[in-house]
Amino acid sequence: MNLYGVRAIYLFEMARMKRTLMQSVASPVISTALYFIVFGSAIGNHMGDIHGVSYGAFIIPGLVMLSLLTQSISNASFGIYMPKFTGTIYEVLSAPVSYVEIVMGYVGAATTKSLILGAIILLTARLFVDYQIVHPIWMVVFLVLTSLTFSLFGFIIGIWADGFEKLQLVPLMIITPLVFLGGTFYSIQMLPPFWQTVSLFNPVVYLINGFRWAFFGVSDVHMGVSLAMILIFLTACLGIIGWIFKTGYRLRS
Amino acid sequence: MQPHISVRNLSKVYSGGFTALNQVSLDIHQGEIFALLGPNGAGKTTLISIICGIINATSGSVSVAGFDNVNNYRQARSQIGLVPQELSTDAFESVWNTVTFSRGLFGKPPAPDKIESILRQLSLWDKRNNRIMTLSGGMKRRLMIAKALSHEPRILFLDEPTAGVDVELRKDMWEMVRGLREQGVTIILTTHYIEEAEEMADRIGVIRKGEIILVEDKAALMTQLGRKELRLQLLKPLDALPDALRSGSLSLANNGAELIYTFDTQKSPSGVADLLRTLGELGIGFGDLQTRESSLEDIFVGLVKHPKTTD
Numbered sequence: 001m002n003l004y005g006v007r008a009i010y011l012f013e014m015a016r017m018k019r020t021l022m023q024s025v026a027s028p029v030i031s032t033a034l035y036f037i038v039f040g041s042a043i044g045n046h047m048g049d050i051h052g053v054s055y056g057a058f059i060i061p062g063l064v065m066l067s068l069l070t071q072s073i074s075n076a077s078f079g080i081y082m083p084k085f086t087g088t089i090y091e092v093l094s095a096p097v098s099y100v101e102i103v104m105g106y107v108g109a110a111t112t113k114s115l116i117l118g119a120i121i122l123l124t125a126r127l128f129v130d131y132q133i134v135h136p137i138w139m140v141v142f143l144v145l146t147s148l149t150f151s152l153f154g155f156i157i158g159i160w161a162d163g164f165e166k167l168q169l170v171p172l173m174i175i176t177p178l179v180f181l182g183g184t185f186y187s188i189q190m191l192p193p194f195w196q197t198v199s200l201f202n203p204v205v206y207l208i209n210g211f212r213w214a215f216f217g218v219s220d221v222h223m224g225v226s227l228a229m230i231l232i233f234l235t236a237c238l239g240i241i242g243w244i245f246k247t248g249y250r251l252r253s
Numbered sequence: 254m255q256p257h258i259s260v261r262n263l264s265k266v267y268s269g270g271f272t273a274l275n276q277v278s279l280d281i282h283q284g285e286i287f288a289l290l291g292p293n294g295a296g297k298t299t300l301i302s303i304i305c306g307i308i309n310a311t312s313g314s315v316s317v318a319g320f321d322n323v324n325n326y327r328q329a330r331s332q333i334g335l336v337p338q339e340l341s342t343d344a345f346e347s348v349w350n351t352v353t354f355s356r357g358l359f360g361k362p363p364a365p366d367k368i369e370s371i372l373r374q375l376s377l378w379d380k381r382n383n384r385i386m387t388l389s390g391g392m393k394r395r396l397m398i399a400k401a402l403s404h405e406p407r408i409l410f411l412d413e414p415t416a417g418v419d420v421e422l423r424k425d426m427w428e429m430v431r432g433l434r435e436q437g438v439t440i441i442l443t444t445h446y447i448e449e450a451e452e453m454a455d456r457i458g459v460i461r462k463g464e465i466i467l468v469e470d471k472a473a474l475m476t477q478l479g480r481k482e483l484r485l486q487l488l489k490p491l492d493a494l495p496d497a498l499r500s501g502s503l504s505l506a507n508n509g510a511e512l513i514y515t516f517d518t519q520k521s522p523s524g525v526a527d528l529l530r531t532l533g534e535l536g537i538g539f540g541d542l543q544t545r546e547s548s549l550e551d552i553f554v555g556l557v558k559h560p561k562t563t564d
Binding site for chain 2: 002004005007008009011012015016019086087088090091092093094095096097098248252
């Protein structure tokens with residue numbers, strides 16, 4: 001295995017994060033802090049507890065997920081799209097690195113950035129709301145699996161995209177609405193029965209609820225189902241990436 | 254001796270149906286400078302990209318130092334350094350970091366001394382902490398070379414390396430290329446500056462419409478296909494060539510004031526003595542004469558217009 005190659009890609013991507021600290025970390029932290037102020041403190045004070053959890057604390061897993069999903073996709077898609085856009089991808093493609101090593105470098109860096117971001121958001125939340133984590137190990141498992149899965153998904157988008165518009169399309173037009181409608185700010189049990197059923201087709205519901213279960217021990221769906229859903233999505237992403245590299249789709253064509 | 258690079262029946266058809274390469278076969282030997290010439294769109298960059306592993310071939314095979322570049326891609330690619338035609342760089346990265354990145358990518362452990370030596374050799378040491386976006390075009394071109402050399406390749410591809418580079422820097426680059434050749438590095442270059450190929454290359458390959466139409470030792474090519482031209486400034490202009498001078502090798506120019514005789518450099522005797530004797534017999538005097546040997550550019554233009562396939 002070309003570990004020096006993996007290291008080179010990983011460090012290069014982490015250096016890009018340092019150069020774009022405002023965009024990578026500060027911006028999502030600020031927007032999340034605003035959500036806590038508006039929904040957690042201002043509106044939350046007039047809301048009752050949900051599943052025995054104060055509203056301010058209830059929205060923490062969903063808000064972390066919102067940033068985690070969008071930033072994982074954004075970081076990974078930019079990471080692979082920019083070399084394609086600038087033409088520097090030639091160097092990676094001509095280097096003695098395997099597909100697995102390329103993915104390890106780019107997706108590993110994007111996952112690391114998301115985990116750092118997730119940790120910062122959790123610390124930021126602490127400034128606004130007092131919360132306990134009932135299952136800390138499971139919380140970390142969900143955090144890592146979600147970051148990894150959506151970084152893989154972002155990597156796919158970065159290869160598929162042939163313009164900046166497409167790069168923004170999925171996070172803005174698909175992920176953000178799914179997260180908002182996936183129970184970030186409410187329990188799906190608060191919805192009418194029809195919309196509860198519709199919500200179950202939203203994969204983000206399972207991510208948020210699994211994460212929420214790790215925090216508070218309560219959720220709308222069983223954590224086992226949440227874990228299974230994320231593993232299915234992870235497997236699907238790995239399968240698509242394998243196909244991309246096997247065929248050279250939009251890379252070596 | 255086993256060729257350093259062996260290309261066999263290589264074809265590339267892009268998804269739109271365009272055939273960029275058609276059954277290309279080519280051997281490149283260790284330690285030689287091989288110049289690949291061809292007009293725009295002939296398939297030079299596609300050929301290089303397939304050898305380097307950047308794009309997939311539709312059919313055919315490539316081996317590098319005996320390693321198949323698909324099945325044994327690690328061994329094959331680790332031999333190669335590529336200086337692409339485009340100045341593709343990460344504008345916000347520093348010179349030092351980008352060269353370090355290239356070395357790591359090719360599986361080499363960090364070697365600051367080695368990178369320092371390359372940057373000094375290419376006059377980039379003073380710029381090591383500068384962002385790439387602050388470099389001039391010539392510096393960026395040198396940086397591309399530094400990146401390609403960072404992992405100490407045994408084969409170096411230079412795709413139009415001196416495009417847009419000033420004369421002094423161009424000479425420096427060719428000096429460096431000669432130095433690499435002396436170290437046993439195989440060099441494959443494409444260039445539009447044919448005089449460079451003429452000056453540098455050991456062998457010349459000409460590609461046209463995705464097919465290799467000629468591969469030849471440069472000196473042999475110049476001898477085989479080179480032509481010489483004798484121009485005589487006549488004392489009195491001629492209205493037409495006298496019957497005794499009517500042949501495909503003679504023509505009039507400048508309203509009959511100049512007689513041009515074209516002959517093969519390989520032909521012996523050249524026919525010049527016979528011509529001068531005939532002119533004397535016909536009483537045609539001349540005040541001056543010049544000879545000119547055809548350049549590689551003339552040969553190249555002739556080949557591309559009227560291809561001659563060789564083995």
